[in-house]
Amino acid sequence: MRALAAALAALACALGAAAGARAQDxxxxxxxxxxxxxxxxxxxxxxxxxxAYQQRLLGVHERVRQAGAELCPGQQRPVLGLxxxxxxxxxxxxxxxxxxxxxxxxxxxxxFVLPDFPAARAGLRAGDVIVRFxxxxxxxxxxxxxMGAPGAERTIRVEIERTxxxxxxxxxxxxxxxxxxxxxYHDEVQAFAESGxxxxxxxxxxxxxxxxxxxxxxxxxxxxxxxxxGGLGTRGGEADADYLGCYFAARAGFDVAVAPxxxxxxxxxxxxxxxxxxxxxxxxxxxxxxxxxxxxxxxxAKRSAGLxxxxxxxx
Ligand SMILES: [Zn+2]
Numbered sequence: 001m002r003a004l005a006a007a008l009a010a011l012a013c014a015l016g017a018a019a020g021a022r023a024q025d026x027x028x029x030x031x032x033x034x035x036x037x038x039x040x041x042x043x044x045x046x047x048x049x050x051x052a053y054q055q056r057l058l059g060v061h062e063r064v065r066q067a068g069a070e071l072c073p074g075q076q077r078p079v080l081g082l083x084x085x086x087x088x089x090x091x092x093x094x095x096x097x098x099x100x101x102x103x104x105x106x107x108x109x110x111x112f113v114l115p116d117f118p119a120a121r122a123g124l125r126a127g128d129v130i131v132r133f134x135x136x137x138x139x140x141x142x143x144x145x146x147m148g149a150p151g152a153e154r155t156i157r158v159e160i161e162r163t164x165x166x167x168x169x170x171x172x173x174x175x176x177x178x179x180x181x182x183x184x185y186h187d188e189v190q191a192f193a194e195s196g197x198x199x200x201x202x203x204x205x206x207x208x209x210x211x212x213x214x215x216x217x218x219x220x221x222x223x224x225x226x227x228x229x230g231g232l233g234t235r236g237g238e239a240d241a242d243y244l245g246c247y248f249a250a251r252a253g254f255d256v257a258v259a260p261x262x263x264x265x266x267x268x269x270x271x272x273x274x275x276x277x278x279x280x281x282x283x284x285x286x287x288x289x290x291x292x293x294x295x296x297x298x299x300x301a302k303r304s305a306g307l308x309x310x311x312x313x314x315x
Contacts, residue, residue, distance in 0.1 A: 043097035050094060051111055053183040053204055054083050059114055060216045060254075061200070064224060065176035067252035071244070071311070072177035072228050077145075078156065079176035081117020084108040084130055084141040091185060103127070107161075108141040122169040124160065131166065132159035145180040179227045181220065183207055189270055191219055193226035200227065209269070214255040215262045221248030239291055240313075246295045247311045257296060260289045 022031045030038075058081070065072075066079040087095045087104040098104040102111065110128045113120040130138055134156045138144050155170040179193075179200050186203040193200055200223050210216040222245030229240060242263075246256045267285040302309055 043094055044101055047094040047097045053207055055112055057181055057183045057202060058083055060213050061181040061220050062114060062117060063252040064217055064220050064248050066174055068177050068248040069175045075178045075228060076175045077178045079174045080119045081114035082110055082119035082124060083112050084110045084144060086140050089141055108138055108144055118172045118174055122171045129161040131161050177224055179224060191223045193223040214258045217249035217252060217254035218256060218259045218262055221245035224248050242292060243295050244311055246299060247309055250299050251309045260292045263288055
């Protein structure tokens with residue numbers, strides 16, 4: 001007990017010393033200052049995790065919706081390859097850390113850009129504040145994602161603020177399927193296609209469950225297919241989403257051969273997934289796997305013949 005107390009005191013001492021705060025109170029417990037320093041550190045780390053989740057999700061999702069553009073006629077928006085946020089758009093627990101560590105405030109600020117996507121190619125980078133997008137003021141980051149359905153223009157003008165100075169950039173317009181994706185904290189293994197919100201939400205539980213980007217692409221393709229076809233929560237809708245989802249992922253260059261194993265793992269880990277509604281209203285596993293095997297053969301045959309990956313049915 002004494003050894004533990006001593007170790008804790010030493011730890012508190014080290015933490016406090018690092019921050020120049022008094023480490024212990026008169027009873028040898030960590031001081032309020034030391035606790036506050038540690039809470040800040042935890043929030044900093046948590047926020048980095050949150051950003052890493054978004055980065056993994058966006059890295060796959062932007063590829064999938066870009067490659068699937070042709071499958072979303074009339075439902076397109078530019079693929080930007082950036083993640084921005086105002087402090088208020090982040091989970092409440094991380095807002096203070098976001099203000100402190102990344103200078104976030106009420107304006108949408110870039111937290112990362114994906115290499116080779118239009119935002120990065122136009123020179124945007126983390127820390128830039130997005131002031132105007134296509135000539136219009138943007139109140140928050142969500143409105144950046146919702147703006148600018150591509151017309152005939154090849155580029156879109158973006159005004160940014162970097163270290164206090166205004167700059168203008170031209171972003172190349174790459175059409176993709178409309179629907180942006182966002183990760184949110186929940187341990188359940190779930191993804192939602194909110195057709196009303198035209199948004200794709202995915203839990204951190206699902207991001208951990210998907211072992212590879214190929215698996216993640218299959219999940220995102222499936223959800224995207226729901227949004228594109230509007231088929232939600234019916235068994236036919238699920239089979240169609242499986243079919244079209246494989247095409248979405250395959251067109252983006254992901255290995256869709258992982259699909260049957262992914263859905264089998266899902267049905268074994270979450271048996272309820274076979275009977276419930278929403279994402280969980282899937283056909284029985286064996287039926288699903290046979291249908292998927294046929295879809296994979298169809299895609300493979302097109303690849304071998306050098307044909308474009310256009311689905312035979314669906315959109
Ligand atoms: Zn589904």
